[in-house]
Amino acid sequence: MHITADDRLLFIGDSITDAGRDRTDSASLGNGYVREIAQTLRHLTNVAGGACPAPAVINKGVNGHRVYDLESRWTTDVIAQRPTVVTVKIGINDTWRLYDRGLPSPVAEFESCLDRILTHTRQHSSAARLVVITPFLLPVTSEQEGWYEDLVPRTEAVLRAARANGAQLVRTDLLLPRAAEESGAVALAPDGVHPSPRGHKLIADAWLTAVNGEELGEEL
Template sequence: MHIKDTDTLLFIGDSITDAGRDRTDPASLGNGYVQRIAGTLGDRAGAGQGPTVINRGISGHRVYDLEPRWTTDVIEHRPDVVTVKIGINDTWRRYDQELLSPVEEFEACLDGLLTRTARETSARLVVITPFLLPVAPGQEEWFEDLTPRTEAVLRSARAHDALLVRADLVLSRAAEDKEATELARDGVHPTPLGHRLIADAWFTEVAPAS
């Protein structure tokens, strides 16, 4: 994909996208992969301004939390590229709060959001898969819920011809050579290295250097 300096790139999802952004400042990008992507795009632009990057991640959100804010946080910005990263909280809440997110309902909700975006904007869609690097007792059990959920994300992304960033594969492969806590201290939230790997994977799939 060729990203122009006049483009608007919007990122939406949970805490991994949020990454501590200041929600009172619409221009805040947080300290994670979104900030790294914006920095690289700015460097590529040289003396130019570079693309506009918007972060609308909110910590703790599940796919259902995206739905009521999709109009204001996505559609009204008229973005040229929309990147969605969601799913881990839909699994996590099952195990820490017994709050279920049936995979069929999750997939239908995500599919509806992607459908709306394709219908109401001309944005190119990008989907980042959820991931987990078990570091705590009991986290291995989460894959019973997360694996079919990741498959649902893949189906929905492919149905909408979205570009796929396989964060699950990138981080699991990195964990073959490094301790999982070097990539995500709690198994979910990336370290600076984990965020860099996600950003690099995004560029590989979405906007490789020419």
């Protein structure tokens, strides 16, 4: 199914979604994959002759958030926005906080929380399509290599919750490591977590291919 001008695309997650957006400006999309998606959809509209406006795009990412933070603001930041497509990108902070602050996010609790917010969306925004972007890591230090012990089962939990709720998946946990084999991890995520412009572009293109059915070239 293609995105249309009637759609309201809402993206929610942590700093990877936030990408420096101005939270005092509801129209701000940040400088990451959400903006890339919005720009590409506008471009595709113009290529088609500009007969229809591009869909509304809303960014509700917040730097540092874990899945529990999303749940606490879900009604206001998601349901009340009346989205037709809801994209969730969460999980890496639930892992990261264990290693830098000793703050646990048990995988079973994490999965239950993610399942609750996806189920809540199906129940209260029944017309909305769900999209889940998996967490990823591109280790740039030996310490980060150890994070996989927590992240791998967490990613499996994300997959289970997404599939249980009929969500489309964007597998950045597969895409970005494969891309890093060619270009190197630092080129795609200098600190191993936060994407570079190229990394954000890869995420955006993967979302557009999965959700909008667009096979995108480098010119877009």
